[in-house]
Amino acid sequence: MTLRYISKRADSFEASGIRKVFDLAAKLSDPINLSIGQPDFDVPEAGRSAMIDAINSKHSGYTQTQGLPQLREAIQKQVDVKYGHSDRSVFISSGTSGALTLALLATIDAGDEVIFFEPYFVMYHALTCMVGGLPVPVSTYPDFSYDIARLADAITPRTKAIILNSPANPTGKVASRAEVKAIAELAAKRDILLISDEIYKSFCYCGDFVSPAEYNERTLVLDGFSKANGMPGWRVGFVHGQGELIEQMLKFQQYTFVCAPNVGQWGALAVIDVDMTEQIESYRQRRDLIYNEISDIYEINKPEGAFYMFPKVPQGYKSASEFVERGINEFSLLVIPGNVFSSVDTHFRISYSASKTTIERGIDALKKLAQVK
Numbered sequence: 001m002t003l004r005y006i007s008k009r010a011d012s013f014e015a016s017g018i019r020k021v022f023d024l025a026a027k028l029s030d031p032i033n034l035s036i037g038q039p040d041f042d043v044p045e046a047g048r049s050a051m052i053d054a055i056n057s058k059h060s061g062y063t064q065t066q067g068l069p070q071l072r073e074a075i076q077k078q079v080d081v082k083y084g085h086s087d088r089s090v091f092i093s094s095g096t097s098g099a100l101t102l103a104l105l106a107t108i109d110a111g112d113e114v115i116f117f118e119p120y121f122v123m124y125h126a127l128t129c130m131v132g133g134l135p136v137p138v139s140t141y142p143d144f145s146y147d148i149a150r151l152a153d154a155i156t157p158r159t160k161a162i163i164l165n166s167p168a169n170p171t172g173k174v175a176s177r178a179e180v181k182a183i184a185e186l187a188a189k190r191d192i193l194l195i196s197d198e199i200y201k202s203f204c205y206c207g208d209f210v211s212p213a214e215y216n217e218r219t220l221v222l223d224g225f226s227k228a229n230g231m232p233g234w235r236v237g238f239v240h241g242q243g244e245l246i247e248q249m250l251k252f253q254q255y256t257f258v259c260a261p262n263v264g265q266w267g268a269l270a271v272i273d274v275d276m277t278e279q280i281e282s283y284r285q286r287r288d289l290i291y292n293e294i295s296d297i298y299e300i301n302k303p304e305g306a307f308y309m310f311p312k313v314p315q316g317y318k319s320a321s322e323f324v325e326r327g328i329n330e331f332s333l334l335v336i337p338g339n340v341f342s343s344v345d346t347h348f349r350i351s352y353s354a355s356k357t358t359i360e361r362g363i364d365a366l367k368k369l370a371q372v373k
């Protein structure tokens with residue numbers, strides 16, 4: 001049945017394929033779950049206590065649209081120290097996803113093109129469609145590095161924005177300084193908004209994270225506390241960019257999210273300077289464990305960041321979906337097929353945000369799955 005009042009906009013994008021895997025997971029009694037896109041460590045104690053204090057202190061009202069002043073000012077100070085840009089303002093969003101939604105609402109008109117690298121984080125495609133824009137994925141297969149000539153070729157007079165996500169979901173790829181610089185300079189030269197999704201910036205295992213904002217003062221940076229501090233359900237993100245764009249995004253925030261959750265912002269304020277080195281180191285070890293065990297049987301580009309890897313499905317399978325289906329049916333293994341992040345279905349995403357025991361069970365299942373029947 002098609003309800004008369006469903007919008008064309010609703011029809012312009014599909015429900016996330018990741019949800020389908022989560023639905024399957026709910027039916028399995030003891031799945032080997034390597035599909036989860038959130039950290040498995042706790043919010044630091046300081047954050048949990050601050051949130052409880054905020055609840056007990058009855059911080060239940062709205063905050064200012066731009067966020068709790070103490071949190072906003074603390075982040076603004078860090079951003080000013082790091083970049084020293086004369087025109088770079090911060091506001092607090094309802095998660096990084098909220099920030100991305102506002103960014104596209106404030107910049108994309110019907111028919112405008114948004115470029116992002118493929119495979120991509122699912123929201124880039126869906127949100128671009130939702131605001132009436134045209135998604136323009138630029139392939140990074142087979143090694144997921146950023147081909148600047150390919151990017152330049154994808155630009156048209158309708159290109160409004162380029163989204164860069166490094167470290168990347170789903171590949172774990174971290175753009176090199178040279179790649180970041182080239183993308184930043186190309187966007188500046190062509191007067192295209194560069195949106196840098198830096199949500200995984202603390203998960204870098206090979207050298208320092210590089211932001212394109214170092215090379216392009218107009219870059220809009222999206223960031224947040226979901227992954228870095230283990231609080232995805234608290235819905236606190238932040239944004240920084242040119243004042244005029246920030247003002248426009250805040251206008252949309254007023255009429256949509258209103259503000260980020262009040263008590264979540266108090267929790268975020270308490271963790272802003274907490275050292276997460278130990279947690280990040282544990283993720284590096286998990287990456288090494290799984291990579292060292294399966295890289296001789298699967299074609300994998302060694303991931304340098306985030307908590308994902310994106311191996312190629314072995315020869316003999318028709319598609320990643322077929323591979324994932326067999327993994328579920330025979331081993332209760334949950335990984336995500338590549339067609340969720342891409343127009344091709346040749347790879348699959350492993351999340352190693354899981355316990356050592358789960359990872360070891362996963363390695364065992366993956367070794368068996370590599371032997372095609």
Ligand SMILES: Cc1ncc(COP(=O)(O)O)c(C=O)c1O
Binds near residue numbers: 199232
């Ligand atoms: C690349 C990327 N950006 C943004 C988000 C959304 O994060 P948040 O929980 O802050 O909305 C995710 C979550 O998986 C992500 O992988």
